[in-house]
Amino acid sequence: MSTLNVPGIAYGGDYNPEQWPEEVWAEDVRLMREAGVTMVSVGIFSWALLEPSEGVYDFSLLDRILDLLHENGIAADLATPTAAPPAWFFRAHPEALPVDRDGRQLSYGSRQTFCPSSPAYREAALRIAGELAARYAEHPAVVMWHVHNEYGCHNAECYCDTSAEAFRGWLRARYENLDALNDAWGTTFWSQRYYDWDEIIPPRATGAVPNPAHQLDWRRFCSEELLSLYKAEREVLREAAPGTPATTNFMVMYAFDALDYWRWAPELDIVSNDHYLRSTDPESEIDIALSGDLVRSLAGGRPWLLMEHSTGAVNWQPVNRAKTAGELRRNALAHVAHGADGIAYFQWRAAKAGAEQWHSAMLPHAGTDSQIWRDVVALGADLKALAEVRGSTGTASVAVVWDWNARWALELPSQPSEQVRYLDLVRSWYEPLWRSGVAVDFVRPDADLSSYRLVLAPNLYLVDDEGAANLTRFAEGGGTLAVGFHSGAVDENCHVRLGGYPGAFRDVLGVRTDELFPLLPGESVSLSGGGTASLWSERVHLAGAETITSYTEGPLTGIPAVTRHGCGTGTAWYLATLPDPSTLAALLDRIRAEAGVAPVRVTPEGVEAVLRRGPEADYLFLINHGDGGAEVDVAPDATELLAGERVHGGRVTVAAGDVMVVREPRSATP
Numbered sequence: 011m012s013t014l015n016v017p018g019i020a021y022g023g024d025y026n027p028e029q030w031p032e033e034v035w036a037e038d039v040r041l042m043r044e045a046g047v048t049m050v051s052v053g054i055f056s057w058a059l060l061e062p063s064e065g066v067y068d069f070s071l072l073d074r075i076l077d078l079l080h081e082n083g084i085a086a087d088l089a090t091p092t093a094a095p096p097a098w099f100f101r102a103h104p105e106a107l108p109v110d111r112d113g114r115q116l117s118y119g120s121r122q123t124f125c126p127s128s129p130a131y132r133e134a135a136l137r138i139a140g141e142l143a144a145r146y147a148e149h150p151a152v153v154m155w156h157v158h159n160e161y162g163c164h165n166a167e168c169y170c171d172t173s174a175e176a177f178r179g180w181l182r183a184r185y186e187n188l189d190a191l192n193d194a195w196g197t198t199f200w201s202q203r204y205y206d207w208d209e210i211i212p213p214r215a216t217g218a219v220p221n222p223a224h225q226l227d228w229r230r231f232c233s234e235e236l237l238s239l240y241k242a243e244r245e246v247l248r249e250a251a252p253g254t255p256a257t258t259n260f261m262v263m264y265a266f267d268a269l270d271y272w273r274w275a276p277e278l279d280i281v282s283n284d285h286y287l288r289s290t291d292p293e294s295e296i297d298i299a300l301s302g303d304l305v306r307s308l309a310g311g312r313p314w315l316l317m318e319h320s321t322g323a324v325n326w327q328p329v330n331r332a333k334t335a336g337e338l339r340r341n342a343l344a345h346v347a348h349g350a351d352g353i354a355y356f357q358w359r360a361a362k363a364g365a366e367q368w369h370s371a372m373l374p375h376a377g378t379d380s381q382i383w384r385d386v387v388a389l390g391a392d393l394k395a396l397a398e399v400r401g402s403t404g405t406a407s408v409a410v411v412w413d414w415n416a417r418w419a420l421e422l423p424s425q426p427s428e429q430v431r432y433l434d435l436v437r438s439w440y441e442p443l444w445r446s447g448v449a450v451d452f453v454r455p456d457a458d459l460s461s462y463r464l465v466l467a468p469n470l471y472l473v474d475d476e477g478a479a480n481l482t483r484f485a486e487g488g489g490t491l492a493v494g495f496h497s498g499a500v501d502e503n504c505h506v507r508l509g510g511y512p513g514a515f516r517d518v519l520g521v522r523t524d525e526l527f528p529l530l531p532g533e534s535v536s537l538s539g540g541g542t543a544s545l546w547s548e549r550v551h552l553a554g555a556e557t558i559t560s561y562t563e564g565p566l567t568g569i570p571a572v573t574r575h576g577c578g579t580g581t582a583w584y585l586a587t588l589p590d591p592s593t594l595a596a597l598l599d600r601i602r603a604e605a606g607v608a609p610v611r612v613t614p615e616g617v618e619a620v621l622r623r624g625p626e627a628d629y630l631f632l633i634n635h636g637d638g639g640a641e642v643d644v645a646p647d648a649t650e651l652l653a654g655e656r657v658h659g660g661r662v663t664v665a666a667g668d669v670m671v672v673r674e675p676r677s678a679t680p
Contacts, residue, residue: 018397046390302348486578541593
């Protein structure tokens with residue numbers, strides 16, 4: 011991993027000067043300096059201007075922009091414009107247009123309307139990337155390459171014949187022969203056996219449910235196909251400028267699940283992410299925290315960059331709501347709390363035309379006489395005050411297992427319940443930890459777990475033998491493992507693990523389930539000790555474990571719902587249902603207390619506490635999401651960085667909706 015050559019916490023956004031007359035540019039950079047902007051992303055959607063016809067280039071506009079930015083002390087994150095090929099490309103190569111699952115070829119006239127497997131697209135993309143690299147490798151404004159933009163956002167899957175051929179090539183490399191593929195896919199079912207590679211096609215629309223293993227491999231292929239495009243562009247840039255880091259913006263957001271970012275992250279010099287709030291989420295601050303912890307984990311625990319978020323409303327939800335007073339500041343500083351060393355927005359100046367004209371920006375349609383602009387300027391001052399936080403890391407002793415393959419497999423059709431959604435389960439377990447101020451990392455099933463006391467797997471429907479053995483060793487070696495329902499059920503090929511559920515985890519959990527009883531929407535059952543459970547239940551038999559909670563009504567009355575099993579020198583818990591939020595929170599509090607996990611800081615309800623650890627000091631972020639002021643104990647010799655004031659009496663008061671960042675000596679935090 012590389013570091014960004016921008017001092018302190020980088021601040022800025024997407025800058026699209028080509029959308030404005032040149033006389034506006036001077037005002038742009040003047041206002042950027044006023045706001046404290048230190049870096050902007052440029053050129054993201056400029057292919058049609060940079061290459062107006064095939065092989066004919068015009069870099070004059072970009073030359074002037076980069077020079078202007080450098081003259082004003084603003085760094086450039088220079089993008090390859092390959093997310094939006096120009097119209098002339100598709101007129102010359104209509105076969106490069108994507109085809110959807112139903113066989114319809116889509117048209118150009120938007121962004122990301124290309125087939126990821128198209129040879130013509132790859133050739134054109136690498137050509138423009140090479141021209142950019144050759145021209146700007148030594149430009150003093152360029153501190154980072156921004157490869158493409160949001161890979162897979164609109165074209166994660168293409169079902170055309172070119173993609174089909176590429177899919178077959180990927181499968182040949184994975185399985186080597188058809189016997190191995192047929193075995194992995196279980197093709198004796200429904201007469202699906204393949205006798206020739208050319209018989210295999212993408213999982214296009216069909217009359218009944220497609221083969222789950224076929225669909226899972228397709229998802230893997232699509233992620234890898236886009237990754238190959240990123241790596242190809244990155245290598246072109248790296249050859250010209252080996253010292254300039256490259257990134258591409260992930261989308262670790264609620265709905266996006268197209269790419270296996272565990273596979274992608276090691277290929278990025280600096281991990282970056284785009285994150286937008288959902289208007290329908292009443293507590294979007296939890297999503298910010300979860301996303302930030304996941305991105306930090308993808309970065310190997312190192313800081314990352316927030317490449318896009320919004321100052322106010324977006325434009326792509328059914329109802330696009332503005333942010334409330336103080337929310338812009340809280341959102342941005344929460345991302346910093348969870349590991350971001352850069353804060354950027356889409357975009358600098360709000361567009362007056364085009365598909366995103368109603369998307370908020372740092373400089374809104376109303377101009378500088380607006381609340382957004384005042385908030386943007388104030389945030390710039392805040393980030394400048396936090397410069398020393400740069401480079402500090404997290405402090406988690408709890409890991410949550412996250413796996414894109416498991417997510418893809420769980421949400422395929424024909425599951426016991428279509429109501430079971432991967433991210434919903436993860437968030438339901440994450441939320442009580444967040445409320446308690448417990449620091450969390452996310453890990454792969456096969457990750458090194460030696461630094462953690464507690465590992466949680468809210469759902470790991472699919473797990474290979476290596477991942478299952480790794481989690482088992484963790485518990486047997488003295489750790490505390492908690493596993494959620496419908497985990498360990500299938501192997502990496504979506505084959506059911508026979509002998510009873512939860513499959514791969516039966517022995518370590520000390521239980522065996524012979525039948526599943528998913529609950530209907532709105533249905534709940536009572537639990538012993540109080541509380542209710544919903545979504546799922548199953549007939550659990552003890553095989554060494556003890557019952558912690560059981561059902562007190564319904565067909566499973568008296569059957570264990572939550573169990574605890576001593577294994578080796580550690581402990582393994584099984585949650586065979588989804589307890590209501592307060593019951594789940596109490597249960598997780600008990601589990602983490604037994605594991606010896608303490609919160610970052612005990613705070614009043616509504617106050618988020620996050621710790622970043624530097625080489626000489628700790629940085630305690632206190633974010634008050636509540637309606638009233640709250641007092642929090644801190645080290646007696648601490649300093650509040652945003653106000654630049656010493657703390658007196660070992661206690662601070664965080665006003666409603668406010669944020670404090672307290673520098674404490676390293677020794678003050680265990």
